Amino acid sequence: MSGHNKWSSIKHKKAATDAKRGKIYTRIVKEIILAAKGGGGDPETNPRLRTAILSAKAANMPRENIERAIKRGTGEIEGAAYEEITYEGYGHNGVGIVVDVMTDNKNRTVADLRHTFSKYGGNLAETGAVSWNFDLKGFFNVPIAGMDEEDFMMQALEAGADDVEMGEEYFDVYTNPTEFHAVLVNMEALGFPIENAELTRVPKNTVNADDVASKLMRLIEMLEDLDDVQKVYANFEFSDEVMAQLAQE
Numbered sequence: 001m002s003g004h005n006k007w008s009s010i011k012h013k014k015a016a017t018d019a020k021r022g023k024i025y026t027r028i029v030k031e032i033i034l035a036a037k038g039g040g041g042d043p044e045t046n047p048r049l050r051t052a053i054l055s056a057k058a059a060n061m062p063r064e065n066i067e068r069a070i071k072r073g074t075g076e077i078e079g080a081a082y083e084e085i086t087y088e089g090y091g092h093n094g095v096g097i098v099v100d101v102m103t104d105n106k107n108r109t110v111a112d113l114r115h116t117f118s119k120y121g122g123n124l125a126e127t128g129a130v131s132w133n134f135d136l137k138g139f140f141n142v143p144i145a146g147m148d149e150e151d152f153m154m155q156a157l158e159a160g161a162d163d164v165e166m167g168e169e170y171f172d173v174y175t176n177p178t179e180f181h182a183v184l185v186n187m188e189a190l191g192f193p194i195e196n197a198e199l200t201r202v203p204k205n206t207v208n209a210d211d212v213a214s215k216l217m218r219l220i221e222m223l224e225d226l227d228d229v230q231k232v233y234a235n236f237e238f239s240d241e242v243m244a245q246l247a248q249e
Contacts, residue, residue, distance in 0.1 A: 023225070024059050025059065025061055025065065026227070027102075027230050028052065028055050028056045028059060028061060028069075029065065029069045030082055030102040030230065031052040031055070031102070031230065032049065032052045032053065032056065032066060032069035032070060032073060033069050033070075033072050033073040033079065033082060034073065034082055034084060034102060035048040035049035035051075035052045035073065036049055036069070036070045036071075036072075036073025036074050037073040037074070037075075040074065041070045041071070041073065041074040047180075047181035049070070049073075050181065050184075051180075051181070051184070051197050051198065051199075053066060054184075054194060054197045055196070055197065055198065058195050058196060080104040081104055082102045082103060082104050083102070083103065083104075083106075084100070084101070084102055085100075085101050085102075085103065085106065085109070086098060086099065086100050086101070086127075086131065087099045087101065087109075087110075087113055087124065088124070088125045088126070088127060088128070088129050088130045088131055089113075089117050089122050089123055089124045089125050089129075089130070090122055090123055090125055090129075090130070091121065091122040091209075091216050091219050091220070091234060091236075092121055092122070092209060092212035092215050092216045092219070093207055093208070093209045093211070093212050093216070093236075094207060095207050095209055095216060095234050095235060095236045096129075096130030096133055096134075096203070096207075096234065096235045097122065097130065097219075097220070097223070097232065097233070097234045098130060098131055098134060098201055098232070098233040098234075099113065099223055099229055099231075099232050099233075100229070100230045100231045100232075100233075101113075101226075101228045101229050101230060102228060102230050103228040105228075108228070109226075109228045110124075112226050112227075112228065113223070113226065113229075116219075116222050116223055116226060117219070117223075119222075120215070120218055120219040120222050121215055121216075121219055122219050130235075131201075133203055133204050133205055133235055134201035134202060134203055134204065134233060134235070135201070135202050135203075135204060136177045136199060136200075136201060137162070137174045137175065137176075137177060137199070137200055137201070137202045138174065138175035138176065138177050138179065138180025138181075138183065138184075138197075138198075138199055138200075139172065139173070139174055139175075139196075139197075139198055139199070139200040139202075140173050140184065140187075140194050140195065140196055140197035140198070141170040141171065141172060141173070141194075141195045141196045142156075142170060142171045142173060142187070142192045142193060142194065142195070143169065143170055143171075143193060143195065144166065144167075144169060144170060144171060147171075149166050149171075152164065152171055153171075155190055155192075156171070156173055156183075156187065159183055159186035159187050159190065160175065160179050160182055160183040160186055161173050161174065161175050161183055161187075162174050162175050162176055170195070173187070174202070177199055180197075180199060184197055200231075200233070201233040203233070203234075203235030204235075205235060206235050206236060206237035207235055207236055207237060208236075208237050208238075208239075209236040209237065209238060210238055210239050210241075210242045213238055213242045213245075213246060214246075216234075216236060217246060220232050220234060
């Protein structure tokens, strides 16, 4: 999962300087709405909602925004009817891209995705074309803050984690998706501060994209900027030198 770990590190840095907080809030609100719609408004009995609320708190979303989104999901407040759809495509060097969206208008979403892929050097693909190369994993971060790597790893594995990777500022913790929320509870009980808890897609195989790094990242960033897009995953691999250059951009 080293490629995912490297991208996780640069995403942390980008998020720290991301001025588009409204976009971040919109994505989280949609996730809260769908989580509450599917499993009810109580985070204690709805693991997906609990995870969405964790993301909201990590983004410093006001409590009233969270509560309003829950009520929209449970039907106490009227709002748009969103549905979840996954689209697939290819980027530069044949990099596989998976795009998770939440939309109230599929025709608009497909048109936006097709235009963006085409304009920035990629193309949409049929369902199943690239998703086979990604494993669904539970994923969350814990700030390193001087902790010993071996000690933390031992405790995380005993709490049920599948794997732990150490980045520059965070431990990246991976779990079986079915054990994700149980591991979260166990880690919180041990007193670890949990950040960025989510289900993610981790590529089984990666493609080196050093020679097209800027173009590929432009495509991914433009996909992420689309209103209906929640998450974008890709199976690229960059060298440490290219990662350092991207981190400075």
